[in-house]
Amino acid sequence: MDDAALSLGLTRGMTVTHAQSLVPDLTVLDADPAKDADALVRLGHWCTIYSPLVTPDPPDGIFIDVAGSAHLFQGEGALIEDLLHRLRRADISAKAAIADTPGCAWGVSRYGSGGIVSPGRASEAIASLPVAALRLAQSVVSSLHEVGIERVAQLASKPRASLRLRFGADVLLRFDQALGSVTEALTSLVPPEVPQRELKFAEPIGDPEDLKRVISKLCELLCPELERRGVGARRLDLVFMRVDNLAQAVRIGLSRPYREPVHLSKLLAERLVLVDPGFGIESAALTASWIEALTERQTIGRHIAAEGSDVDVGQLVDTLAVRLGQDSVYRCAPVESGLPERAVKRVPALDPAHGAAWPKHLPRPARLFSPPEKIIAIAELPDRPPRQFTWRHQRLRVIRADGPERIHGEWWISDGETNLTRDYYRVETADGARYWLFRDAPAERGGSWYLHGVGEA
């Protein structure tokens, strides 16, 4: 019953005619338990965003085991809030509780205040609840009521043997399950089928060449399945099962969805060095654990690729990323910042082109030192570029200089930069080499000299 129905005075178990007399324009729909159950399972699949262990509890409940996943949502409280908020947006009125046991959470969410029951407090939380909070059949609840047992606390004070004799074993089982003294096994939903292919071998294999063949075979088996679904793999998990029952796993990530067997098997084969076949491998399974939609595309032949920007570098990027690490392949993009060391950020190599570049009128060196190297410089006048400087024990005479280009620290990023001012000079020495120097304070405040880069600045 949602809040709107309650405010109209409707209750559960009311007859249709009674309800219609209260609300004249009430719309009555026939119950369809099968459809409800389907919808509950669908909702259960949606709930897997919170935890992989989700059990629908027909007719109207869902158990989510958040034991290992609440931290991903900044705690249990935030998780419940997030869950209820999302359900409300989908026009589903729901109650939720988190407790040590499924039984306790069931009772607290339906008959209690909901929210979080702290660990070890299950018995206190359910003590004041009506006995119906123990997931008992209606007939059992009414026979308990007949003898005056209304609350769970009353039940707890009664001798167990007589309870069992009079009301059946169910009462004690549910009571124990709610307190956690009897564990309750929940059958969680199996996630929607992921594309997977498996090979079993008559004889254990271990030769790297054999493993490579297995990889290409698995890729050839998996890719038609991906194609049938209209998806490509973003992540592949390859698990070799050894004869001694140890699993050897290889996981590769892809920058774009792919389903070309040759490319995928090449990437997997790169990681084969991590696999220790031991006494032999008896089965291998390849799973596309992360898939994304991939529409049909015409493949470009190896020797007829067109020149220009529409060249497919995805396979190259993937190969290098698998070999050198995901973070080692990247592109640079400009950041609007005056400080040269902050002007460049890394973006994934296959990000769409931004078109943005750094301002062209600001000269910058080809090689930038991080951190800047301290130099000893001699200037004729405080606010003039140096005439001579010593860098790495080398005395260099400045012939020509240009500057200063004044750069201020970014106080909105760091308090330490409030007073940061740098005067940059491009200098050319007698042999024509160019350096990029700066003084870390205006001339009147003194300041020391640094060399920040070399190359035409």
Next chain:
Amino acid sequence: MAPASPPTPIAELRRWLERVEGNGYATSEALPFAVTEIDQHLPGGGLARGHLHEVIEGGPAGEHAAVATLFAAGIAARIPGPVLWCLRGRDLFAPALARIGLHPDRVIYCETWKDRDVLPAMEEGLRCCGIAAVVGEVTRLSLTSSRRLQLCAGETGVTALLLRRWRTSDEKRFAGEPNAAATRWRVSPSPPAQGPSDHIDRQRWLVELLRVKGGEPHSWIVEACDAEGNLRLPATLADRSAATEESYRAAAG
């Protein structure tokens, strides 16, 4: 009976031999420097694409290879398409490359800290059709690995540019070892022509062609890459006679 005039199999074999021996330099597509003096000197009228080219820094701060970097970036900038840059360190500053026409959207960097990572990464890039150029920063390059790079480049037509990096004088010696590069360049800053002034204009480079297959070594003084990556002969030198230029070169070298 007249002999068959086009002995096609023979011609084909000859082309194949040339390709295998890496002598097909003059027959491949060339990328002109748009500096007549340099282009006339190079067989094929420019830098052959689909070949391995080596650039060495001759300047005082040689270990940073800053001028060589700009020279190589200027070449890559003039070929359309994406560029793969295999890094040896963290000191490359992308805004400088953007200033000479190598837009950041075009460059894919890969962090290969060691020679043994750089060379396979370069090969991988050279096998990728449609890439403009692959730039690799290496310390040591054996004859075999340079041949491998050359073969990969020849197959796809991707230009391979090799930047020599070194930290110590011992490592610098590796740069002199023979390899299969089609051309070898040494680029160093050149002193400005006029006297001291407060204004800095485009830098002058001494570009030395140390070796080229099917050509003679030579050297030029040019002005550094402009916003499109093009070199230019300095105005003061452009109309001088060859003799004066020779003497200038002698003085600089």
